[in-house]
Amino acid sequence: MNKKEKGAGLELRQMPETDPEPRVCLRRNWSLASLTPFWVMALALLPAHHAIAQPVPYPGKPVRLVVPYAAGGPVDTVARLVAQKLTARWNHQVIVDNRGGSGGAVGTQAVIKSPPDGYTLLVGNSGPITVYPHLRKSVLYDFERDLAPASFMVKSCMVLVAHPSLPARGVPDLVRLAKRQPGALSYASSGVGGVQHLGMVLLESRAGIRMVHVPYKGAAPALVDLISGHVHVQFNNVVGSLGHVQAGKLRALAVSTATPSSVLPEVAPVAESYPGFDVASWMGIYAPAGTPQPIIDQLTRDVAWALNEPDAKKRLTEVGAEVVAGGPAALRDYARNESALFAKLIATAGIPKE
Known part of the structure; x- marks a missing residue:
């Protein structure tokens, strides 16, 4: 006949006497009710991420x-x-x-x-x-x-800026110079096909002029060469050119948008000379x-x-x-x-x- 004794989660059973080597078998009988208060508290204190992986907030690194x-x-x-x-x-x-x-x-x-x-x-x-x-x-x-x-x-907007040595104070002056000396004027851009290049292509098309295109690897090196006098004009974003205009290193001839810029209100839009011109x-x-x-x-x-x-x-x-x-x-x-x-x-x- 088997004898049983119950402890906290363990059942003690004596094996039958017919067993050649009588022994005691411990069988786990896990349940929350069988756990001592100590183990209940210990399990409750385990971090939640041990059970469910939590998403890492973005960004978690540079x-x-x-x-x-x-x-x-x-x-x-x-x-x-x-x-x-x-x-x-x-x-x-x-x-x-x-x-x-x-x-x-x-x-x-x-x-x-x-x-x-x-x-x-x-x-x-x-x-x-x-x-x-x-x-x-x-x-x-x-x-x-x-x-x-x-x-x-x-x-x-973009600003049509010129080196101060160029005898032009607006689009009409620039067009007259370009027509008087075909191929003598050059313009810089941030690269072939960039908005600076296309803005000038549109101006050339509308005005019937041709200037020499000098593309650079970005607006910054193009602006450096314009300030140095290596090229004559450039369409440049107002963000990059405004400080140089205010310092007198460049002259603003026009803005590319249909309406004047709030920071250069005295500079006329190209559209005043060629209606419909609007490039942002x-x-x-x-x-x-x-x-x-x-x-x-x-x-x-x-x-x-x-x-x-x-x-x-x-x-x-x-x-x-x-x-x-x-x-x-x-x-x-x-x-x-x-x-x-x-x-x-x-x-x-x-x-x-x-």
């Missing part, structure tokens, strides 16, 4: 903002302002990584090839987004397929396609917060940038419309594909 141009240009300026604000908000470093080349395509492709985890982002503009597809026989990427829009940051500059943040939607949503919110911080907004307004702080849909629609416009302009101008 984030890289790729600027597809050389340091010092207008895109770089806005990117660094936003990076500074996001670093403070996220408590993780936001690093600006300048990767110029091919009108912004080199840096853009680097982002597209990165993991879609939100830790490598693109600060894009017209060059690699809405112009690039229409200038290459074989494209390295499709911006609608390979990039996820996150934030439509800012818009601004913009900047937005993109992530690689496939980036989780919650990360895209957070980027939209946090970048909007950064741009609308009073000191940041004041600084952007002072240099002529209009804060948009729009979401993915606004950026997607704007880029699509501009891409269609530039496709027609490039075809009309006869710019060859490379």
